[in-house]
Amino acid sequence: MTLPIVAQNYRQQSPLVFCLTNAVVTNFTANVLLASGGAPAMTNLPGEAGPFASVASAMLVNLGTPTTEQLVAIREAVDSASAAGTPWVLDPVAVGALPVRTEFAKEIIAHRPTLIRGNASEILALAGWDSTGRGVDSQDSVEAAITAGRELARKYGSVVAISGEVDAIIDAKRTTLVRTNGIGLTRVTGGGCALGAFCAGMLAVHEDPFEATVAAHGFYGLAAEKALANCSGPGSFAVAFLDALAATEPQELEELNYEELTHA
Numbered sequence: 001m002t003l004p005i006v007a008q009n010y011r012q013q014s015p016l017v018f019c020l021t022n023a024v025v026t027n028f029t030a031n032v033l034l035a036s037g038g039a040p041a042m043t044n045l046p047g048e049a050g051p052f053a054s055v056a057s058a059m060l061v062n063l064g065t066p067t068t069e070q071l072v073a074i075r076e077a078v079d080s081a082s083a084a085g086t087p088w089v090l091d092p093v094a095v096g097a098l099p100v101r102t103e104f105a106k107e108i109i110a111h112r113p114t115l116i117r118g119n120a121s122e123i124l125a126l127a128g129w130d131s132t133g134r135g136v137d138s139q140d141s142v143e144a145a146i147t148a149g150r151e152l153a154r155k156y157g158s159v160v161a162i163s164g165e166v167d168a169i170i171d172a173k174r175t176t177l178v179r180t181n182g183i184g185l186t187r188v189t190g191g192g193c194a195l196g197a198f199c200a201g202m203l204a205v206h207e208d209p210f211e212a213t214v215a216a217h218g219f220y221g222l223a224a225e226k227a228l229a230n231c232s233g234p235g236s237f238a239v240a241f242l243d244a245l246a247a248t249e250p251q252e253l254e255e256l257n258y259e260e261l262t263h264a
Contacts, residue, residue, distance in 0.1 A: 001211050001214060001215075002211060003211065003214060003215040003218060003253035003254070003256060004250040004251050004252075004253045004254055005206075005250075006202055006205065006206045006211060006212050006215035006216075006250075006253075007202075007215055007219050007250035007253055008250040009205035009206060010036070010037055010038065010201055010202055010205050010250075011037040011250065013057075013204070013205050014037055014038055014039050015038055015039065015057035015058055015200075015201045015204035015205055016038075016039045016041060016055075016056050016057045016058075017033055017038055017039065017040055017041065017056065017057060017058050017059070017060060017197050017200045017201045017204070018041050018042075018043075018052050018053055018056035018058070018059040018060070018077070019033075019040060019041065019042050019059075019060045019062070019197050019200075020043075020044060020049065020059070020060065020061050020062065020070065020073060020074050020077055021042065021060055021062035021064065021091075021193060021196075021197065022062050022063070022064025022065035022066075022093065022193065023064075023065045024064060024065060024189055024190065024193075025062075025064065025189060025190030025193040025194060026042055028188075028189065028190035028193075028194055028238070029042075029060075029190060029193055029194040029197045030042065031242055032190075032194035032195075032197065032198060032241075032242065032245060033194075033197055033198065033201060035242040035243070035245040035246045036198060036201070036219075036223075036245040036246070037246075038197075038198070038201040040197070041056065043073075044067070044069060044070045044073050045069075045073060046069060046072045046073045046076055047076075048073075049073035049074070049076045049077040049080075050076040050077055050079065050080040051080070052077070053076075053077040053078075053080040053081040053084065053086055053088075054080045054081070054083070054084040054086065055084075056086060057086075057201070057204035057205075058086060058087045058088065058089070058200035058201055058203050058204035059077060059081050059086055059087070059088040059089070059200060060088070060089045060091065060196050060197045060200045061074055061077070061078065061088060061089065061090050061091065061108065061113070062091040062093060062193050062196055062197075063091065063092055063093045063094070063095065063101045063104065063105060064091075064093040064094070064193060066100070066101055066104065071104060074104075074108065075108070078108050078111045079111070081111075082111045082112070087114040087115075087200065087203040087204055087209065088113050088114055088115075088200065089113060089114065089115045089116075089117055089196050089197075089199055089200045089203070090105070090108065090109060090113040090115070090116050090117070090158075091117050091118060091192075091193060091196040092105045092116070092118050092122045092123075092125075092126050093118070093122070093193070094122070095118070095122050095125050095126050096121060096122060096124070096125020096126070097121075097125075102125065105126060106126070109126065109156060110156075112156045112157050112158060113156070113158050114158060114159065114203050114209050115158060115159045115160075115161060115199055115200070115203060115209060115213055116152055116156070116158050116159070116160045116161070117160075117161040117163065117195070117196050117199055117213075118161075118162065118163070119140075119162065119163055119164060119192070120140040120141055120142050120144060120145035120162055120164055121139055121140045121145075123145045123148055123149050123152065123160065123162050124140055124144070124145050124148050126148075126152060127148035127149070127151050127152050129145075129148045141164065141165070142162045142163075142164035142165060142166055142167070142168050143168075145162050145168075146162070146168050146170065146175065149162055149168060149170040150170055150172075150175070150263065153170050153171050153172050154172045157172070158171075159171045159209045159210050159213050161199065161213050161217065163192055163195065163217075166178065166179050167179075167180075167182075167217045167221070169210065169213050169214045169217060171209075171210045173263060174210055174260070174263070175260070175261040175262075175263060176210075176214050176258050176259065176260050176261070177258060177259045177261065178214060178217045178218050178221060178256065178257075178258045179221075179257040179258065179259070180217075180218065180220075180221025180222055180224065180225055180256075180257070181221070181224065181225050181228065182220070182221045182224040182225075183224075183228065184224050184227055184228040184231070184234075184237045184241065185224050185241070187234040187237065188234050188237060188238045188241075191224075191241075195216070195217070195220050198216050198219075198220055199212070199213055199216040199217075201216075202215055202216040202219075214258065215253060218253050218256040218258065219248060219250075219252075219253060220245075222248055222252055222253070222256070223241060223244035223245045223247075223248045224241060224244070226240070226244035226247070226248065227240035227241035227243070227244045228240075230243075230244075
């Protein structure tokens with residue numbers, strides 16, 4: 001895989017990522033994009049979301065704190081992105097645990113997101129399997145969700161990324177496990193949500209969504225490892241992580257620890 005080239009293109013092109021995301025993580029998500037070399041844009045306003053989705057480099061739809069107005073804007077943006085060919089990411093936060101967002105996610109997934117990114121419990125629930133998620137926290141293992149992820153990939157033509165102790169990246173024919181120590185990201189708000197935005201930016205600069213997603217998870221994880229080695233706790237980790245995103249070089253992906261699995 002040409003992972004360093006993906007990261008290099010991201011830095012050179014600075015993609016504009018339109019984030020329809022949740023209120024808890026907006027600031028952190030914007031800072032992650034800026035630190036890594038991307039350009040963030042945040043709006044949840046109906047009437048603006050559609051036009052913006054058609055001109056952005058990529059789009060994130062994150063269902064973390066949905067409001068009635070935001071759901072209207074998301075429908076508008078997804079329609080527009082689909083028509084314009086804008087790559088977009090669906091992050092089904094807490095799907096399966098909460099009913100309104102679960103039904104909404106099942107509605108918009110029919111528009112075939114380029115990438116579906118969530119934890120194991122969210123992916124299981126989105127595929128219609130039993131899951132044991134607790135709000136935004138996964139109680140299921142990544143390994144337990146791989147088959148469900150493959151089902152989603154085949155059904156919607158999407159790449160599926162399952163984040164956890166190891167990250168599984170899946171499409172209809174390929175599965176890759178990315179191994180980095182991202183434990184620090186579980187101790188700050190927005191680590192996973194911002195990863196969805198970062199993935200969107202990588203999708204915008206590379207023709208293979210699968211490789212772009214592997215590169216995004218690898219780069220993000222390597223930065224998290226650096227931050228963990230240079231912090232004294234969760235507060236300093238968040239700052240160190242932004243610094244590490246800026247300092248990590250594309251060629252470091254050449255040393256990424258990943259494993260390619262064979263589909264049954």
